[in-house]
Amino acid sequence: MKTELSIGIYLGILSFLFYLGFDITPLIILGLLCILLYYMLQKKGLVKAGNFQEVSSASTFNFDNIGGQEVAKQELKEALEFLIKSEEITRRGIRPLKGILLTGPPGTGKTLLAKAAAGYSDAVFLSTSGSEFIEMYAGVGAQRVRRLFNSAREKARKNKKNRAIIFIDEIEVLGGQRGSHSSHLEYDQTLNQFLVEMDGLNTHSDVDILVIAATNRPDLLDTALLRPGRFDRQVKVELPSLKGRLEILKLHMKNKIIANDVNLEEIAKETYGFSGAHLESVTNEAAILALRENSPEIKQRHLKEAVDKVILGEKLADKTNPQVLTRVAVHEAGHALISELVKENSVSQVTVTSRGNALGYVRQTQEEDQKLYTKNELKNNIKICLAGAVAEEIILGERSTGASNDFQQAVKIAKNIINTGLSSLGVVSIDDLAPAKVNEVVQEIISLEEKEVKAMITKNRKTLEKIINILKEEEQVSGEIIRKIIKEKAV
DSSP, rough: HHHEEEEEEEHHHHHHHHHHHHOOOHHHHHHHHHHHHHHHHHHHEEEEEEOOOEEETTOOOOGGGGOOOHHHHHHHHHHHHHHTTTTHHTTTTTTOEEEEEEETTSSSSSSHHHHHHHHHTTTTEEEEEGGGOOSSSSHHHHHHHHHHHHHHHHHHHHHHOOOEEEEESSSSHHHOOTTSOOOOOOHHHHHHHHHHHHHHHHHTTEEEEEEEEEEEEEGGBOOHHHHHHHHEEEEEEEOOOOHHHHHHHHHHHSSSBBBOOOOOOHHHHHTOOOHHHHHHHHHHHHHHHHHTTTOOOOOOHHHHHHHHHHOOOOOOSSSSOOOHHHHHHHHHHHHHHHHHHHHHEEEEEOOOOOTBBBBBBEEEOOOOOOOOOOOOHHHHHHHHHHHHHHHHHHHHOOOOGHHHHHHHHHHHHHHHHHHHTTTTOOOSGGGOOOOOOOHHHHHHHEEEEEEEHHHHHHTTHHHHHHHHHHHHHHHHHHHHHHHHHHHHHOO
């Protein structure tokens, strides 16, 4: 980018001087000599030819430093064996792997996996990003692709190695579908050159090159990249499971001083849907909270507070006025009560402390992603969504605008019931169903659940009021206390 900008400025100055009537011949000769000198130095490796970061294969970072991705690590290790045992692979007549594509949400460890591959395979490792190849000047991207592959081969020979790994992050920038960028063909030319370079890799070369790419948008990639013979393996790097979250938390807590009351299993259960990056942030925020309090060690409450902060942000300095606090307490208590009644042990904590745009929050415990839902489970989820507004109506006499997001979620679930053939309509063609009819059935489903929620809250009003009072006094209540209050009523 800097080189192209310098050339553009130089040409602009020449044009301006020529317009003023100056003799620019000496400047042209000087410029040509500078360009010649630049490329001579670049050829000898004295000038950096691109933002290609070389990572030492002797790095202490390895697969043991990555938690919660056992399947992805195993698949990547297996693919790297093709590179490590290239002679045996050739002897057996097996086509070597040319590329591995790591896909998954942001923060799940795709870059870390690629970094660990360097030490595991003892290969020269070059790292770059898809955005490094794209410029407004025609031919620059293609040139940088050629330079990258040539640089990998040269560095491998220089280090007396016969293998090299090229890691490209954000491959969707470089490998987007051709024809989607109508403004100019630079994107397409760059991708074409990349495909040519990948096709040129073979076992007859003195240096075997493996390309590892990462993206969180595989749907944007050109189909030519994904065909067999290019990116032969696609490794999914998913959000960690409960066991994976626990492993990641343990890894990030190794260098921290923790109290005896710290229960990482409990934190792992409360961080469903968190990526590895989120979990690292939780441990870091917990350490910061302990530092603020001058606490010599991280305690369980620091970790719980850190989870809330990562989800919703820092606490707001301004105190909520008593009227609003009461309404928020009623609303959140309603959610928590119905959640525990329809699904025991589902509530982790309820808070009415304002964070970000949220006045209150019910954090639920969910260990694993639920792939399938029954009709009854979906109806229970609608009950939980409606409980806040219904509690406001029963306790305070009227509802507020605070339930708008809850209603949107309830409608979404109701539509899912219709789409999956679980409504009174039975199995239907969604495309042929009139919007008015969909709305009618959605209202029917939500109305029935709302009646049941009203009956449940009316029956358990005293329990609800106890939860509300605790929230108003302490601004938060744990799921354990809520369950204790419910059991006291049942006795």
